[in-house]
Amino acid sequence: MHILEAAMKCFAQKGYHATSMQEIADSLKIAKGSLYFYFKSKEDVLVSAFKHYHGLMAHEIMIIAKDLRLSPRERLMKQFTLQMEQFMKHQDFIVMMLNEQAFQINEDMKRFMFTSKAEALYWYYNSILAIYGSDVEEYALDAATMIQAISGDYIGYMIFHRKKFDTEHLSTFFMHRLDDLVHGLIEKQQAPILSMDNMGAFMKCGKEGFDHEMTQVERELIALGQEIAELDTEVKIVEEITSCYQVLQQEWAKPEPQPMILKGLLAYLRSFRRPTLSKSLDVLESEI
Missing domain, CATH: 1.20.1440 (de novo design (two linked rop proteins))
Incomplete structure (x- = not known):
């Protein structure tokens, strides 16, 4: 969406609080009133812009998820790579969101972030089951949480500290660390920390979002x-x-x-x- 892309650019350059609706309209070469025809407030623009960004990435991830020509392992590696490339593409906008605590801007954004996190965990969980089979089922939630944390920190280095990593090499690295996690959990046979007993509601939320069929x-x-x-x-x-x-x-x-x-x-x-x-x-x- 042209308006949302322009708004994301303005927010990334000046910050959410320092950007006015007039400046967004000026960047689009439209009257401010025309902007209010589509959005009731600057808050509404920001939330819509983030949902737009998230939707683009989620759609691309779903395309990979449905590509049955790839093995489950190949699908997860491609999804890792895509995720990193998308984060880097919009890194200035994401940094602004975090620096200005924009993820907490209103209840709609808070709910959206909660659902997005649940969807991500559900995605990792199902990918791990598809790759490693029933042997890992007892530990799949713990493995999903740990690989999500590991990949998130490396992406953080890329976004906040401008570290240059080869995304395909990093995806392979993540998969090897996931192998280590899964095999270690199975070998040690310790009681899992996370299970459907204590994560059931969260996983249900993720499933509902992730399995949503397009109209x-x-x-x-x-x-x-x-x-x-x-x-x-x-x-x-x-x-x-x-x-x-x-x-x-x-x-x-x-x-x-x-x-x-x-x-x-x-x-x-x-x-x-x-x-x-x-x-x-x-x-x-x-x-x-």
Whole structure:
């Protein structure tokens, strides 16, 4: 989304508290009133921007998770690499969020962070079971927690201390440390610290978020974005189509999207007469 990407850049450069809605609007070359048409406050912009960033990464991770051509071990390694690359891509924004304690900005953000952490643990837990099998089941939550902590610290060095690591090499390193953790836990046979008895509610929250199936609209918006990215036409036209698509995504993400706005945006996309977009536009129009 063009507006959210611009907002993330402003927040990263000046900090959340020092950035005004006027400055975000100026960076987009739009009137401040137009910004308030989409967001009720600067708080709302920040929360939406972070959710946008998180959603992009989660979507890419899910694509890898569903690639059955890869083994479970290969999938986790690719997901490690993707995660690090995404963190580095948006490191200035993440540093700002942490430095200004923006993750605590309101209850919506707090709930979102809680759910995101639960989803991450659920992802690690299931990846470990898929790789190592039933022998590790008793220790899978402890192993997931420890590898999450290990990888998180290395990512912290990359983000906060600007350390340069080869992400693929680091992913291999993480997998070897995970091997050590799992084999050590199985060999020692000590009683686990974490189990479904004391982590059941947290894991249930993670499962609900991670297993969420995309709606027809979500699937078609993704397909439409891919079709737009592959358009072979003038740069100016692609930029206009992309801008309209970003506004369409943003409107549909609202709790109560406005049908007239959606229809107008779809009609504008049709006006470019690009046959490859027609199928997705037809489906999206049927969902209004």
